[in-house]
Amino acid sequence: MAIAYPHVIRSEKATVEASMMVSTPPPSRPPVFLSQDELKKIAAYKAVDFVESGMVLGLGTGSTAKHAVDRIGELLKQGKLKNIIGIPTSKMTHEQALSLGIPLSDLDTYPVVDLAIDGADEVDPYMNLVKGRGGSLLREKMIEGACKKFVVIVDESKLVKHLGGSGLAMPVEIVPFCWKFTAEKLKLLFGDAGCVAKLRTFKENGEPFVTDNRNYIIDLYFKKDIGDLKAASDAILRLTGVVEHGMFLDMATTVIVAGELGVTLKNK
Numbered sequence: 317m318a319i320a321y322p323h324v325i326r327s328e329k330a331t332v333e334a335s336m337m338v339s340t341p342p343p344s345r346p347p348v349f350l351s352q353d354e355l356k357k358i359a360a361y362k363a364v365d366f367v368e369s370g371m372v373l374g375l376g377t378g379s380t381a382k383h384a385v386d387r388i389g390e391l392l393k394q395g396k397l398k399n400i401i402g403i404p405t406s407k408m409t410h411e412q413a414l415s416l417g418i419p420l421s422d423l424d425t426y427p428v429v430d431l432a433i434d435g436a437d438e439v440d441p442y443m444n445l446v447k448g449r450g451g452s453l454l455r456e457k458m459i460e461g462a463c464k465k466f467v468v469i470v471d472e473s474k475l476v477k478h479l480g481g482s483g484l485a486m487p488v489e490i491v492p493f494c495w496k497f498t499a500e501k502l503k504l505l506f507g508d509a510g511c512v513a514k515l516r517t518f519k520e521n522g523e524p525f526v527t528d529n530r531n532y533i534i535d536l537y538f539k540k541d542i543g544d545l546k547a548a549s550d551a552i553l554r555l556t557g558v559v560e561h562g563m564f565l566d567m568a569t570t571v572i573v574a575g576e577l578g579v580t581l582k583n584k
């Protein structure tokens with residue numbers, strides 16, 4: 317069930333409704349228009365409610381997870397959280413957490429993580445995810461795979477009927493050696509789904525995007541549903557040259573979705 321925000325109006329439809337209200341008496345409290353970033357922040361703050369003092373925390377990467385890390389830093393500063401150990405899922409989050417004074421460690425020292433909070437690029441109805449459009453999928457999968465609880469935070473734009481359904485990238489991290497060869501193999505794996513495989517590059521100079529682990533990313537785009545996700549995952553991982561892919565199957569334990577009607581929590 318959705319937890320509604322009081323006096324919130326969002327979306328084009330709601331904006332029209334709000335503009336029609338001009339000639340009517342103003343409501344006792346004015347409507348609030350929430351941006352996508354504000355929705356991300358709402359989901360992130362809700363997830364931080366699950367954090368308790370003494371926890372070892374997986375710290376996610378991306379614009380949504382950034383709000384959660386900021387919030388954890390704030391609560392530590394206020395003394396409302398104590399003895400937290402953060403395990404960052406990227407160099408970027410590492411820098412952010414350091415700047416906030418969050419004590420950091422790694423999986424070598426803490427092989428079991430109490431809770432991870434992270435965003436996602438797509439979430440299907442079974443809580444399977446696409447991640448890695450920011451390029452951090454390998455460290456994310458290692459850390460989130462070691463968690464007792466993995467809370468995913470998204471705004472409602474991330475919900476899809478099936479993975480790949482947004483028409484946007486499904487990232488695969490590969491070694492740079494003979495990347496064209498690996499990209500071609502990936503494309504051929506999903507020929508039936510009308511797959512396009514593209515090396516991720518920087519728009520400015522066309523240079524390949526390099527991950528925190530010094531690898532490349534091949535972005536897969538599907539015209540059709542790829543079907544059996546477990547079979548797809550196994551097939552990708554069997555290719556020599558592939559390091560990891562961005563499908564996070566059966567890993568999320570909670571998904572928090574912030575939308576125009578409120579926040580929904582789905583647990584496994």
Ligand SMILES: O=C[C@H](O)[C@H](O)[C@H](O)COP(=O)(O)O
Nearest residue numbers: 378379380435448450451452
């Ligand atoms: O590599 C990036 C991560 O998987 C992010 O968690 C994911 O791309 C979602 O990012 P955002 O919250 O910025 O949409």
